[in-house]
Amino acid sequence: MDEGYNSLPSTHLLGSVPAVVADDKKPAVDEARTGSHSNLHIFPPANGGYQAPGTPYDGNEQATTNWKGVLSISSYSPYFNVDTDNVVDRILSSMNPLQGDFRRKIDSYPDLYGPVWISTTLVFMLAALGNCGTYLMNRKSVPDTAWVFDVNYVNWAASVVYGYALLVPVAFYFLLQYFGCSASLTRFWCLWGYSLFIFIPSSLLLVFPDEFLRWLIILVAGAASSVFIGINLKSYTEGSDMMVMCVCAMVLQFVLALFIKFFFYA
């Protein structure tokens, strides 16, 4: 815990634009990587993202969040400090759950870009392809059904996906804090957000109107996603016996997969 003028992480200063010159970003990110300087786990960001030189910024973890920090856009910039290849790398490692290296990848700079746009894409895919899948399935049984676009699918997809991606990590964050494990809200959001990615290609494959194939696809996707969540959550609860939490998380993810199958691809 060292204060002083020589160890300020520059990514939190207002007006810093990390993307403009690539090698300017590296030192800032490297500073953020050393754990004691990174306060990306504090959400929402305090003080408009700017830390005055004298304040001990990792002294009190729940730093005073004044309204300026929450409402100013630039204070959320540190959470979007990723490049294209970072995002692609994280997505690929979410598809491959058994490697268990996702936590290492997001540890120093968890991003919120992935969760936001993966859930938005998933909402759109479920609404659009759910309609297609339902239509094809109906056409198999009754050969003359007309195509009907049910706009309600959009509403349901948005509520379910955004609600799940937003609320479940918050719930687990509070639960784990209550039981004494260290938890970080942005990392949880990042984790659950990227875990939803596998449902995007599977929603594409679920359009095929074969019941057995659909069940196979959704079971595989649900299982992969649950295992991904379980393994990564376990690494956050290292040292304390929180297997129940991990199993709950896995079950919830699987329930989401089943809901997707039942509601959107009946």
Place this chain on the structure above:
Amino acid sequence: MSLHPNPLHSSAQSDIDEIENLMYAAPVLPARPPSPPRASIPVSSTPFVPSNLPPPSYTKPAPPAPPPVAPVLPPISSGGASGDPRPAISVDGFGSPPNTLTEPVWDTVKRDLSRIVSNLKLVVFPNPSREDPGKALRDWDLWGPFFFIVFLGLILSWSASVKKSEVFAVAFAVLAAGAVILTLNVVLLGGHIIFFQSLSLLGYCLFPLDVGALICMLKDNVILKIIVVSITLAWSSWAAYPFMSAAVGPNRKALALYPVFLMYISVGFLIIAID
């Protein structure tokens, strides 16, 4: 209707630039007597020679605007805006604001319409200054995007056979919120962008999809719809690409562009799927 800068509030530098532009860029015209229906400022009392150029009838958002944008008069809309040769509206830096409140409504509407057309030509159609995003949409406005979004919502609502009002609501919400969110996305990724200019651009890029939706409404064939929507979707994306990709650094270009494509693809799907 349109906002004009109050000289008392604009910065001294932009006043001086405006004055210089008026003096050096405009042809010098003889002073004319004011015409009866207009309560215009008597020409002889102003220190500046009135010119044919219309006043800069817009305001820019304050600090983030890059300096060359704010004080430049719109060179494009000068031709069409006030068709009459009378210098009906004079701009001086020192006192009374330009008289857009007392001009006939048709003049105001004509000026805004010509601005919409010129912006459309700049953004959506190929022209030499497309590659420079700073120049492309200097004279942004929000009327054009508003018309295009409402028009698209209405067409989708008309094409739908059931739940018409819900379809309009979804289309309007997706487009309006989508434009705001896309701009915020670029800002959060560390890009340089002017908020309202970006909203304006994303609205103007909807024009091809409007045309596509109109064609799809008139001809109800699925194959035709898919072809038309694909073509107009590609056109919209082509229109939005240089602006968005120039706004962020090169290693985040895909991150900034992907949500734009997502929004246009979802609107395109909505057009195809509404029956």
